[in-house]
Amino acid sequence: MSAPERILQVDIRRGGEAGDYERFEVPERENQTVLDVVTYIQRHLDAALAYRFSCRVGVCGSCAMTVNGRPRWTCRTHVARVVRGGKLTLAPLANLPVIRDLVTDMTPFFEKWQAARGRFVPGDGPRGEMAAVSPGDKQRMAASDAIECINCGVCHAACDVVSWREDYLGPAALNRAWAAWNDVRDGDRNGILRAVTSGGGCHTCHTHQSCAEHCPVSLNPTFSIAGLKRESLKAKLRGELK
Amino acid sequence: MTPLSYALQRGTAMLMAPLIVIHLAVIIWAVQGGLSAEEILSRTRGSLPWGVFYGLFVLASAIHAGIGVQTILREWTPLGRLASANIGHGLIVVLWALGARAVYAVVWA
DSSP states (O other): OOOOOOEEEEEEEESSTTOEEEEEEEEOOTTOBHHHHHHHIIIIIOTTOOOOOSOSSSSSOOOEEEETTEEEESTTOBHHHHOBTTEEEEEOOTTSOEEETTEEOOHHHHHHHHHTTOSOOOOSSOTTOOOOOOTTOHHHHHHHHHHTOOOOOHHHHHOHHHHHOTTOOOHHHHHHHHHHHTOTTOSOHHHHHHHHHSSSOGGGOOOOOHHHHHOTTOOOHHHHHHHHHHHHHHHHHTTOOO | OOHHHHHHHHHHHHHHHHHHHHHHHHHHHHTTTOOOHHHHHHHHTTOHHHHHHHHHHHHHHHHHHHHHHHHHHHHHSSOOHHHHHHHHHHHHHHHHHHHHHHHHHHHTO
16 A cells, blocks of 8 residues: 655745735655646646746756745755745745746846946957966966856845845846956956946945855855955055046 | 945954954953042043054044944935935044044043
């Protein structure tokens, strides 16, 4: 005789900004992820449930949600690790506008990436001239430490300062800016420092380290932000930042 | 916070750390056998080292508190950048003036 099927009680926040929780009952499975649970609900219980996912293997960064009060990537989060008394509570990521159910509008998140100038700007060198960057170069290694961000928004949702100040660029954008600044091929590295020191820039960070604590790929945006604080101060003292 | 106010905030914190330790240690040490206001003033009046010590202490704490309050106002109230900065800068002046008056009273008055 097989053991009786165990049932998970799953509370999901439904609706837009002014939503409320709705309970679903989902059969518990071995090695089940939180994303599996949400997918089960949409396929078997309520086809109207809105959520976002793509790769299901921790690469695309699109399935992040608030799981039992904590922002997480749901495709790599096993239910067994986070379930409390047979219950799961799922909500959209904090610090972002809610479109519907578990889907947030990521526009402000990516606008901040642009505002932090986290993109490559070519220099004036002749075309075809290759910059020689050693793999062991200090700045190359600093860029490597910061560059594996999957844009999931977990750090942005976990950051207290983002929740306090709308203009704060946030850990993901600043981490990206630090990776870009460490690219010695960039043609306007002081432009990055200008971008991250205006308004709610890197000096707004309180070094709470929630970003590093929650990052699913174990990056340390706080460390990157500390680097931006240090380098922008040096540039300011050299008179390179207006 | 600008790079310069960040540097001032960190710099004043670094300066205050030893000053606070010395301030507390001297209080604890000096009051062991009982200490009157007259005895305190007899040691501080005309003392350049204590004047410099507390003059720096007052300046560092005024700057540190002003910048900190400016940040808190920006994060916890609807006040904008300019209003928060004005209140923070005003606080620096007020705290410095009150502290400098106290230093003057115990060292030079």
